[in-house]
Amino acid sequence: MQGNAAVGLSWLSIVRLGLVQAALGAIVVLTTSTLNRVMVVELALAAIIPGALVGLHYAIQISRPIWGHRSDRGGNRTSWIIGGIALLAIAGTGAAASTLLFEVSFAAGLTAAILFFALIGLGIGAAGTSLLALLASRTAPARRPAAATIVWMMMIAGIVVTAIVSGTFLDPYSHVRLVTVTAIAGALSICVAALGVWGIERRAALPQDLANVGQQKASFREALADAWADRKARIFTIFVFASMLAYSMQDLILEPFGGLVYGMTPGETTKLSGVQHGGILLGMAMVGVLGSLMARRKPAILRIFVIAGCLGSAGALALLSLSHSFAPDWPLRANIFLLGFTNGAFAVAAIGMMMALAVAGRKSREGIRMGLWGAAQAIAFGLGGFLGTAALDMTRALTGEVGTSFAIVFAWEAALFFVSALIATRIGDTREQDALPAAPPMQPPMQPAE
Numbered sequence: 001m002q003g004n005a006a007v008g009l010s011w012l013s014i015v016r017l018g019l020v021q022a023a024l025g026a027i028v029v030l031t032t033s034t035l036n037r038v039m040v041v042e043l044a045l046a047a048i049i050p051g052a053l054v055g056l057h058y059a060i061q062i063s064r065p066i067w068g069h070r071s072d073r074g075g076n077r078t079s080w081i082i083g084g085i086a087l088l089a090i091a092g093t094g095a096a097a098s099t100l101l102f103e104v105s106f107a108a109g110l111t112a113a114i115l116f117f118a119l120i121g122l123g124i125g126a127a128g129t130s131l132l133a134l135l136a137s138r139t140a141p142a143r144r145p146a147a148a149t150i151v152w153m154m155m156i157a158g159i160v161v162t163a164i165v166s167g168t169f170l171d172p173y174s175h176v177r178l179v180t181v182t183a184i185a186g187a188l189s190i191c192v193a194a195l196g197v198w199g200i201e202r203r204a205a206l207p208q209d210l211a212n213v214g215q216q217k218a219s220f221r222e223a224l225a226d227a228w229a230d231r232k233a234r235i236f237t238i239f240v241f242a243s244m245l246a247y248s249m250q251d252l253i254l255e256p257f258g259g260l261v262y263g264m265t266p267g268e269t270t271k272l273s274g275v276q277h278g279g280i281l282l283g284m285a286m287v288g289v290l291g292s293l294m295a296r297r298k299p300a301i302l303r304i305f306v307i308a309g310c311l312g313s314a315g316a317l318a319l320l321s322l323s324h325s326f327a328p329d330w331p332l333r334a335n336i337f338l339l340g341f342t343n344g345a346f347a348v349a350a351i352g353m354m355m356a357l358a359v360a361g362r363k364s365r366e367g368i369r370m371g372l373w374g375a376a377q378a379i380a381f382g383l384g385g386f387l388g389t390a391a392l393d394m395t396r397a398l399t400g401e402v403g404t405s406f407a408i409v410f411a412w413e414a415a416l417f418f419v420s421a422l423i424a425t426r427i428g429d430t431r432e433q434d435a436l437p438a439a440p441p442m443q444p445p446m447q448p449a450e
Contacts, residue, residue, distance in 0.1 A: 008140035009147070009200070018151040019196030020131050022158030023085055023189035024124065029159045030166060030182050031092045031120055032057075032385075033273045035099070037255035037266060038178060043102050049110070051252055051389025053095075053117040058382025060121025064374050067129040077130040078201045084127025085193040089186025091119035096182040099175040127193075129374070134201060148351050149288045153281060156344070160277045167270035232427065233372070236357055239423045241376045243310060243350070246416035247343060248384030250317065253392055253409065254336065260402050261327050275333050279340025283309070284348035291352060302352045303427055309346025310421035316342055317414035324403030353427065388413070 009017075036050040071077045094116035102109030131151075139147045166181050228234060254276065255269040264272065287305045294301045316339035323330040354373060388409060395405035 009135075009138045013200055014135070014139065014147045014150055015154070016196045016200060017131060017135050017147075018154030020081060020085070020127070020193045021151045021155040023193040023196070024088065024127060024131075025155040025158040026162040026185055026189050027085075027088050027092045027182075028120075028124070029162050029273065029277075030185060031095050031117075032252070033163070033255055034166070034170070034178070034266065034270050035096060036252050037259060037269055038099055038173075038175075039102075040256045041259045042173065042175075042266070043099065045102070047253065047256060047389040047392050048386070051386045053113055054252060055382040055386035056114065057117045057121035057124065058378045058385070060118055061125045061128075061378040061382075062375055063122075064125050064129045064378065067125050071130040071133055076201070077134045078197050080130035081127050081134070081197050082190070082194050084123045084125070084130065086123075086190050088120060088123030088127060089183075089190050091116045091123055093179060093183045093186050095120065096175075096179045099178060103175070131197075132374075134197075138200065146288075148354075149284065149348055152348065152351055153284050153288070156277050156281045156284065160274050160281060163270050163274035163277060167267045167274065170270060171265055171267035173266045228372070232357060235423065235426050236353070237372055237376050239420060239427060240350070240354075240373050241380045242416060242423055243346065243420040244377045244380035245384040245387075246313070246413050246420060247347075248381040249388035249391075249413045249416070250320075250339070250410065251388070252385045253388050253406065256392075257406050258332070261324050261406060262332060263328070272333065272336055276336045276340035276343075279337040279342075280344035280347070281340075283341040283344025287345045287348045291349065302349045303424060305349035306346050306353065306424045306427070307421045309342050309344075309349060310417045310424060312342030313339060313346060314414040314417035314421070317410045317417065321407040321410035321414065324407050327403070 032054050036054065039045045039050040040047050067080065071080045095113060098109050098113040098116060100109075101112050135147060135151060162185055166185060169181050170177060228237075255273060258264040258269040258272050259266070287309075291301055291305060298304075316335065319335055320339065323332060323335060391409045391412065392405055395408045396402060399405055399408075
């Protein structure tokens with residue numbers, strides 16, 4: 001089945017691009033989730049160390065607009081995607097190998113980890129940004145929301161499968177086994193990504209892509225200022241930052257929580273991560289199906305799902321905050337599944353709103369809007385991982401109780417999700433937006449090379 005200039009990518013081609021995102025997620029889950037737990041539990045490092053390392057790779061991803069600009073100019077996004085995945089696989093294996101160096105020398109292990117996590121950020125930025133640019137430029141407008149949902153869900157599916165399968169092969173645990181599993185996952189991911197993207201870029205561009213070429217000549221500063229002047233885009237940027245901050249704060253401490261409070265093995269906590277992402281996948285599927293069925297009768301359905309998902313996430317985290325008092329009898333897996341389900345619900349609804357808002361501007365600058373929200377997400381994820389682990393270390397030092405420290409951090413995250421729900425109530429309120437003047441243009445936080 002082939003795409004063409006009239007209808008863009010076929011559904012089969014969209015699913016193939018989803019395989020690239022699944023391959024990306026397969027590598028990331030081992031480097032940010034499993035490796036994080038190993039550093040905290042097996043290597044007995046302060047939780048702030050893996051938190052800072054993950055924060056580093058997200059900080060590197062602030063350069064996503066640069067990668068998008070270079071793939072636009074090069075006209076060969078396929079090579080950027082495959083090259084980025086290959087770099088990510090190599091860097092992920094190197095990061096896993098840093099655990100061996102930590103056993104010999106803390107300084108050597110930390111130096112290697114910093115280098116490889118920086119390369120992880122470059123690989124994700126190059127592959128992920130080029131993939132989304134290719135998807136947007138080759139997908140017909142009517143299919144873009146569904147295409148974004150399919151690709152996102154396939155990424156989650158890649159994370160779930162990798163977490164479950166690798167969790168099985170990680171026990172009995174050793175650093176060498178971790179490196180081996182990561183290397184195999186990386187090699188398979190490169191093959192899957194290459195098969196997924198190969199030949200798709202040769203499909204003809206959509207007519208509107210040619211019509212928008214002139215818009216791309218605007219400077220980065222002008223395009224970013226125009227996007228920021230849109231009140232709805234500003235509110236959505238704030239929402240993305242707040243909700244992703246809450247989401248990422250719990251991401252790096254869930255596996256250590258299972259290990260330190262519930263006495264789980266590395267394989268068991270990796271499977272627990274799979275349970276969470278399984279819930280995310282189901283939440284996304286539910287909202288995707290119901291949202292499509294109800295969108296015409298209730299245009300505000302996506303915003304309702306966003307708010308409900310944030311409130312549900314806050315409730316799940318509040319329950320998790322109480323769970324340490326009942327360990328090991330608390331239904332931890334059910335609690336984690338609920339958290340994943342509500343996270344997935346708000347995430348896919350937010351993706352749908354993002355696609356709609358990206359094309360709602362006065363000018364055809366969808367890319368800069370997606371870049372703005374992508375940068376907000378990257379900053380939030382990097383800062384959230386760092387703050388979550390730093391808060392855990394700080395509360396452990398103050399209270400001397402592991403369970404209590406986790407409870408405090410989970411409670412903070414619940415409050416942040418509640419604030420995100422309040423912000424989401426302002427998204428899509430066009431009546432008030434139309435009545436207010438646009439804000440003055442912002443000063444861009446960074447100026448990529450032209």
